[in-house]
Amino acid sequence: MGTIFQFPYRTVVEISIPSLMKNLYTLRTISQREVIPVIKADAYGHGMLPIGRALLKRGSCHTLAVATLEEAIDLRKHLPHGLTILVLSGFFPHQLEAYTKYRLVPVLHTLNHLRSLLGRKQLPEFHLKLDTGMHRLGLTEDQIGEAIKLLEKMEVKLAGVETHLAESESALSTFADEQLEVFDRMLTQLRENRLVQTDAKIHVANSGGILRAKWGKSVAVRPGLSLYGISPNPRLARSSELIPILEWKTRIIAVKDLKRNDTVGYGRTYKAKRKEKIAILPIGYADGYPRLLSNVGEVLLAGKRVPVRGIVSMDLTAIDCTQIPTKEGALVTLIGGTGKESLSIWELANWAQTLPYEVFCGISARVPRVYLD
Numbered sequence: 001m002g003t004i005f006q007f008p009y010r011t012v013v014e015i016s017i018p019s020l021m022k023n024l025y026t027l028r029t030i031s032q033r034e035v036i037p038v039i040k041a042d043a044y045g046h047g048m049l050p051i052g053r054a055l056l057k058r059g060s061c062h063t064l065a066v067a068t069l070e071e072a073i074d075l076r077k078h079l080p081h082g083l084t085i086l087v088l089s090g091f092f093p094h095q096l097e098a099y100t101k102y103r104l105v106p107v108l109h110t111l112n113h114l115r116s117l118l119g120r121k122q123l124p125e126f127h128l129k130l131d132t133g134m135h136r137l138g139l140t141e142d143q144i145g146e147a148i149k150l151l152e153k154m155e156v157k158l159a160g161v162e163t164h165l166a167e168s169e170s171a172l173s174t175f176a177d178e179q180l181e182v183f184d185r186m187l188t189q190l191r192e193n194r195l196v197q198t199d200a201k202i203h204v205a206n207s208g209g210i211l212r213a214k215w216g217k218s219v220a221v222r223p224g225l226s227l228y229g230i231s232p233n234p235r236l237a238r239s240s241e242l243i244p245i246l247e248w249k250t251r252i253i254a255v256k257d258l259k260r261n262d263t264v265g266y267g268r269t270y271k272a273k274r275k276e277k278i279a280i281l282p283i284g285y286a287d288g289y290p291r292l293l294s295n296v297g298e299v300l301l302a303g304k305r306v307p308v309r310g311i312v313s314m315d316l317t318a319i320d321c322t323q324i325p326t327k328e329g330a331l332v333t334l335i336g337g338t339g340k341e342s343l344s345i346w347e348l349a350n351w352a353q354t355l356p357y358e359v360f361c362g363i364s365a366r367v368p369r370v371y372l373d
Helices: 017-031 040-044 048-057 069-078 093-101 111-117 141-154 175-192 207-211 345-351 356-362
Strands: 011-016 063-066 084-087 105-108 127-129 158-162 196-203 246-251 254-258 276-281 298-301 304-309 317-320 331-338 341-343 369-372
Touching: 011 017, 017 048, 017 207, 017 369, 040 048, 040 356, 048 063, 048 069, 048 369, 063 069, 069 084, 069 093, 093 105, 093 111, 105 111, 105 158, 111 141, 141 175, 158 175, 175 196, 298 341, 304 341, 331 345, 345 356
Parallel strands: 011 369, 063 084, 084 105, 105 127, 127 158, 158 196
Antiparallel strands: 011 246, 246 331, 254 276, 276 317, 298 304, 298 331, 304 317, 331 341
């Protein structure tokens, strides 16, 4: 991505909309199925509304998925009513009027959910979630008979049926195949009882499932992380076709000289071994830069990797610039590329002993998002 980051920003996330569109095209090409983008958790920290608008207007997506009713209402207020908004995990029976008012599609995942709809005059379209082995949300195989009886009493047909894969990103695991078999048996029962709409959205595969072609008899796929250009397992085939859409940058606000044995930051966890120079960055864990990167992480300065020195504090982080002449205002890359060198979200996540999902979602609201087109 080209660098447009200028003052007055202290730090900024740059997001490439063209790269987002390329990933959408790649996922459609791989799966040959409708793509239901998952833009929950503020589009994994990328910005739910700008990402949603781009997927709708430029990506020609017809359905977007979020996690909660609150996210769905916010999305509905800002995007056209013709869009289908699927709420993956936020249904409570007392919220039913809101689903109807805002024309949202809840995912029902318990028998009690179905029972709560009995006798209701007005019902939204809804999807049914089947538990095929994740053991979080969804109806289990031994509950499907009772679910069929309840659906028959309601005299409705399902607008969609889904499940979630537990370890689809593992190239050695066969568990996704076992889940697909269970899903197929349960879906067959629903269809034999004529409880599924002819054009129902059947969706199973998450990002790992798409990259491993684990979608079974579904008509749609449900990518999250891969949509933003990151594979849940970089070793999976076709992961290299994804383009990271996010870069995180900041600028140096101070350069300081250290004498031998001078220490840096809270707790004095770094001690200079000789005459050294450090640069101070105006970012910290309040921005979402993980504290676990203290004395471990690296950043890019003038296209070269330099280490983090001392503790990452709430608003400030120190880096070693001894070998690189620099000055206040110099650009520093936290995630992304500079010249021939780059720092991936996976590297940062590994240093922080976590996953890219958590790092993305942790980039705080005080870091402005700039959308490049």
